[in-house]
Amino acid sequence: MKLQNLVILGTGGTIAGRALNASDNIGYTAAQVGIDQLLAAIPALAECGPFITEQVAQIDSKDMSFAVWAQLAVRVNYFLTRDDVQGIVITHGTDTLEETAYFLQAVCRPAKPVVLTCAMRPVTALAPDGPQNVLDAVAVARHQGAQGVVAVCAGTIHGAWDVQKVHPYKLDAFSSGDAGPIGYVEEGRLRLMRNWPFAQMRHASIAIENIANWPRVEIIMNYAGASAAIVQALVDQGARGLVVAATGNGTLHHELQAGLFKAQAAGLKVVRSTRCIDGRVLPLPNDVIPDSEGLSPVKARVALMLDLLAEDAQGLAARRV
Numbered sequence: 001m002k003l004q005n006l007v008i009l010g011t012g013g014t015i016a017g018r019a020l021n022a023s024d025n026i027g028y029t030a031a032q033v034g035i036d037q038l039l040a041a042i043p044a045l046a047e048c049g050p051f052i053t054e055q056v057a058q059i060d061s062k063d064m065s066f067a068v069w070a071q072l073a074v075r076v077n078y079f080l081t082r083d084d085v086q087g088i089v090i091t092h093g094t095d096t097l098e099e100t101a102y103f104l105q106a107v108c109r110p111a112k113p114v115v116l117t118c119a120m121r122p123v124t125a126l127a128p129d130g131p132q133n134v135l136d137a138v139a140v141a142r143h144q145g146a147q148g149v150v151a152v153c154a155g156t157i158h159g160a161w162d163v164q165k166v167h168p169y170k171l172d173a174f175s176s177g178d179a180g181p182i183g184y185v186e187e188g189r190l191r192l193m194r195n196w197p198f199a200q201m202r203h204a205s206i207a208i209e210n211i212a213n214w215p216r217v218e219i220i221m222n223y224a225g226a227s228a229a230i231v232q233a234l235v236d237q238g239a240r241g242l243v244v245a246a247t248g249n250g251t252l253h254h255e256l257q258a259g260l261f262k263a264q265a266a267g268l269k270v271v272r273s274t275r276c277i278d279g280r281v282l283p284l285p286n287d288v289i290p291d292s293e294g295l296s297p298v299k300a301r302v303a304l305m306l307d308l309l310a311e312d313a314q315g316l317a318a319r320r321v
């Protein structure tokens, strides 16, 4: 029986990066090698096709933009609808991979696997990690029953909700925190520990191709000596939402808290996450600022933007009636 296609979308990152020197693992330029050239350097892939490849972007993911996100979501949605496509692999920089993972899970809600993969070392390194990560990602995308957006790095499969970059240098740079990984890829075989990400999201679904204005949502942090000055500046500049990376179980310096209450009164949506790397903010009955329901600050920001976009779309629809 002929295998279905696997789509591989390139977006740049260190996995497509080049350095002048093979022993240089950090002084490289990301996003230099095109997706076809990248894949051509992995002979073992020949046994895993057929593939459809596309260069959706060529950027260092620290520069990820709403325009690239929208373009990526449009292409992912397109390929997901095709019967001849089994799944999608996306090569991506590590820096904002977790935000893209959450974003794609929220807007595409794939019933097929969408596997983000990456590298901590450039193509030119003595021992690049990209080729093995791509092979592992392909194994995940080819796995019967795999679904939803996941990230594959250093032989570990992380779910879109939980994945977080936790190390700036180690090859195994990601963690799923308390949730633990979905599983592992070992010599092309999967050892699964728990379920794949499910399609249910708390956000209303939004038509990503029609977004004219992305709402401004910023992240601020609580720390010793925090004040309300930044909050006030963001209110003055027209921000529509704020995520606060609070201390501990959502605690806030009283001055920052007073500023955030004022921002809420001025109509901004405010959400409390925690700057702790593991765990979540546990809500209390009288909370004035809602918690992020377990999302990290960067993912809570994406979630809040999507909520605001859904609100905008509803407002537009109501005005048209």
Ligand code: ASP
Residues within 6 Å of the ligand: 012, 013, 014, 015, 030, 059, 060, 061, 062, 092, 093, 094, 095, 096, 118, 119, 120, 121
């Ligand atoms: N700055 C790079 C990027 O995110 C880092 C990496 O890919 O590891 O594109």
